[in-house]
Amino acid sequence: MSSQVHPFVLRAPIAGLLTWLVPGLGHIYLGQRARGLVLLVTITVTFWTGVAIGGVRDTVDPHKRRLWFTAQVCTGGYTLTAYALHRRLDRAGNPTPVTHWSAADIGVHYTGVAGLLNLLVVFDAVGRADSSAPTRRRKGRAAEGAP
Amino acid sequence: MTGMLMTLFVTGIELTGIQRFLLMPPLCLCIAIVYKTTRCENLRDVPVAAVILWATIVIGMYAVGLGLWALFTIMV
Secondary structure (H helix, E strand, O other): OOOOOOHHHHHHHHHHHHHHHOOOHHHHHOOOHHHHHHHHHHHHHHHHHHHHHHOHHHHOOOOOOHHHHHHHOOOHHHHHHHHHHHHHHHHHOOOOOOOOHHHHHHHHHHHHHHHHHHHHHHHHHHHHHHHHHHHHHHHHHHHHOOO | OHHHHHHHHHOOOOOOOHHHHHOHHHHHHHHHHHHHHHHOOOHHHHHHHHHHHHHHHHHHHHHHHHHHHHHHHHHO
């Protein structure tokens, strides 16, 4: 039995992980640059607009908004960056003004929806990696003259 | 520049009345673009499909909101 892992086996998990870290990166990795860039720009703008509306302290908060944080964390790289900023501000004792509840709620909705959209994009990237692998293998075999 | 960025993301903005409603269409547009980008095989089809989906979501959401508001007004 060969111990070498077929490169196509790793395509799906790598694409999923890259998309979780940075939206659209998995599609770019799979060679779908235009699609990846559209997803990257759209989800990035949605997430960081949410943070700008609500302020990082009131928007990305796993203690006060646990369920929303679960949705936000689907945009892994951005949420971890925002949470690191949140923690840094807390540790520095930086007194930021409390955001009005409606702005904080809208910011949470924007970031939460960005996370859920990225979950959809992760599944799409994994699905595209899976569906492209057998096709390429078949094409490869056909080129070699196999039935 | 860094200070301006910090201020932008650290301090939330003040929103009043109609501004809260105006922030829904851009969010719906993002949802429509991402959904249609994953569904359409040809990227050239995305703009039209996304605009149609966006209009459907926005009109539907405002209609539901108006309906609930009317119901609430009648019942209270």
